[in-house]
């Protein structure tokens with residue numbers, strides 16, 4: 001059955017989508033077939049993987065609302081071994097629409113379990129979350145085995161970390177006792193900015209080994225890639241950003257093996 | 260009565276809080292007394308203005324839920340002419356707690372109107388929003404006379420703009436016919452990155468004069484300031500970021516005068 005990882009952080013713009021897309025591509029590149037579930041109404045992961053809005057017929061919204069089995073929403077990307085369940089703005093209505101539904105926190109978990117009962121093509125499932133700790137992120141955390149937390153090396157992002165850890169703890173206590181933290185990945189690290197170093201050493205002091213050795217540098221090629229509908233790994237494999245995500249995938253697989 | 264401006268964009272990390280703090284400081288510096296309302300559960304605007312968590316006794320959550328009049332939540336910052344209604348994580352519960360309340364979209368507007376009936380100390384009110392288009396942002400838009408939209412010069416941020424404009428249109432049609440767009444401010448502009456230019460010319464082509472002439476450059480001093488609990492204008496007045504926000508305040512006041 002696939003290993004399900006949630007990519008979460010309620011702070012906006014810290015590199016959740018960029019990490020989902022490029023970590024997913026790097027895992028696929030080393031032979032680990034991967035499914036990315038876009039659970040953000042913005043649909044940036046779907047766009048960054050080259051799925052035009054017109055091709056998003058069955059989406060993560062339909063899966064959450066129970067209108068479609070997960071298998072029917074899966075779209076192949078141009079990257080071999082990498083598929084995606086796309087998202088549209090409809091998803092922003094799910095929170096209120098599911099208010100009085102039973103098992104509203106487990107809609108994604110139930111859909112994934114039903115899918116995995118009969119389909120074993122994926123080794124990993126990565127879930128990209130919106131910048132909030134509402135029902136969508138809770139669904140993703142309830143469905144996941146572990147969390148990968150992108151952390152931008154800036155002050156406001158650091159401030160939000162303790163709230164995120166509390167939320168993970170609450171989900172583990174009430175909804176999903178298996179949920180652990182696979183790791184915290186430092187993103188947009190800028191070696192010219194002493195703030196990056198200060199945040200990085202602060203986080204490593206608090207979280208120790210939970211923080212990946214691999215650090216993702218701020219790299220303009222990474223932010224150029226989505227406008228071409230391509231992961232950075234495909235857009236420019238040699239750039240420092242792509243090389244960092246390849247290293248991160250290796251480190252993640254290593255941690256999975258020695259779990 | 261104060262002119263109420265909502266600082267909104269559902270895309271995360273585009274500079275909403277940084278704009279609220281520094282535009283507010285620049286307005287106060289030229290004698291326009293300003294109130295910032297922090298409507299983001301992350302509470303970054305409150306932190307960036309030096310309000311420790313322990314001092315956030317009456318918050319925007321209490322005001323929204325009707326537990327406290329707006330006046331009682333106002334805290335003076337160390338900047339003359341600049342005050343703030345702080346936020347805490349409690350705010351993240353408001354959306355579900357107000358589901359069945361009457362006038363749930365107008366809680367902030369009603370609180371502001373009651374306040375303005377008896378208190379005329381502020382010329383401007385700026386409302387910092389979370390990265391979402393849910394009840395908190397809708398409340399802010401329903402309470403505002405106009406929107407200031409920070410737009411990061413990157414692809415994913417550009418992708419979200421049309422959704423944001425649709426939401427503003429919907430609020431104008433159903434909740435607040437006065438709501439207009441005061442302007443779109445390009446943020447984190449990096450002249451070494453050709454993507455910044457491409458996004459900037461794309462936005463100007465679509466939105467014309469709505470886009471401020473002033474562009475906020477990517478400037479490390481801006482992201483260092485919050486760790487000192489100070490606006491960039493106080494932390495480093497001479498830096499390019501602060502100078503840009505001063506210019507933006509001038510341009511905004513000019514637009515207000517010629518409305």
Ligand SMILES: Nc1ncnc2c1ncn2[C@@H]1O[C@H](COP(=O)(O)OP(=O)(O)OP(=O)(O)O)[C@@H](O)[C@H]1O
Nearest residue numbers: 012013014015016017018131217218219223271413
């Ligand atoms: N290492 C990097 N170097 C340069 N730019 C980056 C890097 N990582 C991400 N970006 C850019 O920064 C912006 C924010 O990243 P991204 O959209 O992945 O964050 P997010 O956490 O998913 O945002 P949201 O909270 O809105 O979902 C994007 O424009 C992205 O292209």
Ligand SMILES: Nc1ncnc2c1ncn2[C@@H]1O[C@H](COP(=O)(O)OP(=O)(O)OP(=O)(O)O)[C@@H](O)[C@H]1O
Nearest residue numbers: 012154271272273274275276277390476477478482
């Ligand atoms: N012009 C700039 N130059 C450099 N850094 C900036 C600039 N503007 C904002 N930042 C930094 O970028 C990060 C994101 O900015 P900010 O938190 O203001 O965005 P936001 O839209 O309020 O985010 P959220 O969606 O989480 O509320 C912060 O760490 C901030 O310090």
Ligand SMILES: [Mg+2]
Nearest residue numbers: 016017040044
């Ligand atoms: Mg994202």
Ligand SMILES: [Mg+2]
Nearest residue numbers: 275276299303
């Ligand atoms: Mg903010």
